[in-house]
Amino acid sequence: MQWLIVIVLIMGVYYFFIRKSPRKETPKKQEEIMIECEKCGIYVSNKEAIIQDGKYYCSKECCKGK
Numbered sequence: 134m135q136w137l138i139v140i141v142l143i144m145g146v147y148y149f150f151i152r153k154s155p156r157k158e159t160p161k162k163q164e165e166i167m168i169e170c171e172k173c174g175i176y177v178s179n180k181e182a183i184i185q186d187g188k189y190y191c192s193k194e195c196c197k198g199k
């Protein structure tokens with residue numbers, strides 16, 4: 134009956150890894166969009182852009198500086 138224990142063990146490990154591995158597909162929402170900086174006009178991705186008062190800036194310098 135040892136083989137049964139081995140199979141159960143393998144199944145357990147298999148299950149463990151399947152549950153652990155993130156199977157989330159990257160959602161389409163996270164597509165990068167290029168946004169123009171309000172201050173200097175440089176295009177930055179929406180991930181990097183800084184949003185201040187509903188406006189987009191490429192960096193903190195642009196965000197603060199006047």
Ligand SMILES: [Zn+2]
Nearest residue numbers: 170173191195
């Ligand atoms: Zn800028």
